Amino acid sequence: MAIKVLKPGLATTVQDLGRPGYYHIGIPLSGGMDRHALAAANLLVGNEEGAAVLEAVFMGPELEFTDDTLVAITGAELPPKLDGEPRETWTSFKVKRGQKLSFDFLKQGARGYIAIAGGIDVPLVLGSRSTYALGALGGFKGRKLEAGDELPIGKTSAAVKDGRTVAKNLRGLPAAMPMELRVMPGLYWHRITEAAGIGFFGDTWKVAPEADRIGYRFKGGKPLEFVPREPPFGAGSDPSNITDACYPYGSIQVPGGTEPIVLHRDAVSGGGYFMVGTVIAADMDLIGQLQPNTPVKFVKVAMDEALAARKSRTELLGKLRSALA
Amino acid sequence: MQTRFSYGGDEHIFAEVADSMSLEAFFKGLFVTNAVRDARIKGVTEICPANASYQVKFDPDQIKPDDLLAELKQLDSASETSAPVIKTRIIEIPVLYNDPWTHETLMRFRERHQDPTGTDLEYAARINGLDGVDAFIKAHSSAPWFVSMVGFVAGLPFLYQMVERQRQIQAPKYLRPRTDTPKLTVGHGGCFSCIYSVRGAGGYQMFGITPMPIYDPNQKISYLRDFMCLFKPGDIVKWKPIDRPAYDAAVADVDAGRFAPIIRDVSFSLTEFNNDIDAYNRKLEGVLHGH
Numbered sequence: 001m002a003i004k005v006l007k008p009g010l011a012t013t014v015q016d017l018g019r020p021g022y023y024h025i026g027i028p029l030s031g032g033m034d035r036h037a038l039a040a041a042n043l044l045v046g047n048e049e050g051a052a053v054l055e056a057v058f059m060g061p062e063l064e065f066t067d068d069t070l071v072a073i074t075g076a077e078l079p080p081k082l083d084g085e086p087r088e089t090w091t092s093f094k095v096k097r098g099q100k101l102s103f104d105f106l107k108q109g110a111r112g113y114i115a116i117a118g119g120i121d122v123p124l125v126l127g128s129r130s131t132y133a134l135g136a137l138g139g140f141k142g143r144k145l146e147a148g149d150e151l152p153i154g155k156t157s158a159a160v161k162d163g164r165t166v167a168k169n170l171r172g173l174p175a176a177m178p179m180e181l182r183v184m185p186g187l188y189w190h191r192i193t194e195a196a197g198i199g200f201f202g203d204t205w206k207v208a209p210e211a212d213r214i215g216y217r218f219k220g221g222k223p224l225e226f227v228p229r230e231p232p233f234g235a236g237s238d239p240s241n242i243t244d245a246c247y248p249y250g251s252i253q254v255p256g257g258t259e260p261i262v263l264h265r266d267a268v269s270g271g272g273y274f275m276v277g278t279v280i281a282a283d284m285d286l287i288g289q290l291q292p293n294t295p296v297k298f299v300k301v302a303m304d305e306a307l308a309a310r311k312s313r314t315e316l317l318g319k320l321r322s323a324l325a
Numbered sequence: 326m327q328t329r330f331s332y333g334g335d336e337h338i339f340a341e342v343a344d345s346m347s348l349e350a351f352f353k354g355l356f357v358t359n360a361v362r363d364a365r366i367k368g369v370t371e372i373c374p375a376n377a378s379y380q381v382k383f384d385p386d387q388i389k390p391d392d393l394l395a396e397l398k399q400l401d402s403a404s405e406t407s408a409p410v411i412k413t414r415i416i417e418i419p420v421l422y423n424d425p426w427t428h429e430t431l432m433r434f435r436e437r438h439q440d441p442t443g444t445d446l447e448y449a450a451r452i453n454g455l456d457g458v459d460a461f462i463k464a465h466s467s468a469p470w471f472v473s474m475v476g477f478v479a480g481l482p483f484l485y486q487m488v489e490r491q492r493q494i495q496a497p498k499y500l501r502p503r504t505d506t507p508k509l510t511v512g513h514g515g516c517f518s519c520i521y522s523v524r525g526a527g528g529y530q531m532f533g534i535t536p537m538p539i540y541d542p543n544q545k546i547s548y549l550r551d552f553m554c555l556f557k558p559g560d561i562v563k564w565k566p567i568d569r570p571a572y573d574a575a576v577a578d579v580d581a582g583r584f585a586p587i588i589r590d591v592s593f594s595l596t597e598f599n600n601d602i603d604a605y606n607r608k609l610e611g612v613l614h615g616h
């Protein structure tokens with residue numbers, strides 16, 4: 001069983017739940033940017049929730065199947081078509097040998113997850129099938145898909161029936177506009193003035209075109225003003241420089257004090273820009289569904305609120321598992 | 326040195342040993358992160374030493390953030406008394422300085438540089454008060470460098486020059502980052518040199534290129550079969566300037582699977598190093614060449 005890539009889409013990659021344990025040598029977690037949607041797609045087709053799927057961004061691929069199978073698309077509203085006939089997202093459907101899966105224009109969100117019963121069976125590299133394109137590691141030949149690629153599909157573990165669906169309240173997608181991203185201030189927060197701190201949380205930012213798996217850039221807020229200092233040895237002369245340090249996932253660096261960048265699953269593991277804080281883990285999936293120009297507010301939270309948000313995200317996943325058990 | 330701790334969201338604790346770079350701050354971070362690794366704390370998923378700081382990633386469903394913070398603070402203050410001696414490796418890295426590939430790249434991005442009329446080497450020589458490119462290459466390659474952090478991208482070493490602070494080479498990053506840097510470029514920004522493990526964006530000054538791969542995701546290179554990244558924090562690097570024929574021969578050796586890097590085990594004492602830096606560096610170089 002395999003799938004043939006007829007058209008690759010914009011930047012379609014193989015992803016699972018990632019590759020922990022190597023961040024100290026610069027190899028990031030990788031894995032689906034929207035982990036909840038990735039798990040949902042897998043559960044719909046009877047896979048383990050961390051099986052390898054395709055993550056398609058903004059534009060779907062065109063795929064041909066060499067065998068009968070079961071497929072589900074979750075995440076962004078990227079409407080699937082089977083031999084040109086519309087199919088539903090968030091609902092599993094059968095595919096016959098020789099049929100072609102394609103996609104309509106993106107309606108909502110940014111990243112669609114395409115799960116196939118049995119999962120994508122590329123080799124495990126350091127414990128994961130995720131693609132880390134910057135390091136040419138994992139996934140299919142360490143890169144995004146190209147026309148002509150043929151992806152091996154694993155054996156299905158348990159046959160499940162088609163037509164199962166995920167209720168709207170279990171999809172975990174962003175609701176309100178402007179999108180709110182909860183942030184714990186910290187790290188090098190002390191480098192900016194009190195007024196700049198108020199501005200950072202008060203302003204409405206917009207997702208910039210430079211938004212990918214490494215990080216999401218935001219623009220449109222007021223530049224941050226720095227507290228004056230003598231540059232420490234090794235940091236560099238710009239007030240936004242630090243002695244190169246580790247970057248947490250979700251950390252918000254602001255080079256030159258102008259455009260915040262939130263690091264995501266393919267994060268660069270460290271560098272020389274100061275960070276004002278970190279997006280809480282519960283809101284990382286939502287970033288993966290943001291399109292350029294989406295208005296965003298950063299909302300200040302403390303640890304207890306971050307942990308409460310984490311708990312409700314875990315409960316949502318629990319409900320999803322029960323619904324698809 | 327009083328370490329400053331901060332939460333990085335609900336999954337990271339970030340610890341800044343010092344805001345400026347020094348071997349003392351680097352060693353402190355290395356010792357603490359080793360202690361954290363040895364402590365096998367439940368819920369800790371990533372332990373990352375950096376130049377003058379470190380970071381621990383954890384799962385707050387398995388350990389309360391405040392409990393982990395308390396434990397880290399304890400390990401951090403206990404490591405103050407550690408004797409600054411490490412068992413490590415010294416690795417020789419051949420470098421073709423002033424090579425045609427970084428030269429082509431630096432010309433292509435010249436308008437992003439502080440000095441659009443010269444080369445990165447000429448600029449770095451001038452601002453460090455050195456008499457021309459040859460003197461600069463000598464200054465860059467005569468003393469060894471510590472791998473004080475691995476990261477940014479897979480396997481990329483940050484290197485800190487093992488000389489007195491007043492002799493350390495410093496250079497700003499490009500005014501605007503390049504969108505391209507050749508793979509295996511030897512670069513420099515602030516007080517750190519680096520080797521770009523993959524081709525891609527970069528902002529460091531470009532001085533040369535090494536024929537010796539340091540990252541191989543396919544693990545085909547003989548000395549990268551066990552693990553795909555060569556460097557670990559704490560490794561010591563000695564640059565060896567080579568000419569174009571030696572570079573071409575090394576590339577051919579790498580391609581043929583014949584290239585054998587010079588890597589020796591060595592122990593390093595920060596106290597002895599600080600007592601007489603030049604003498605200690607000569608001793609390190611002796612280990613490299615077996616005398």
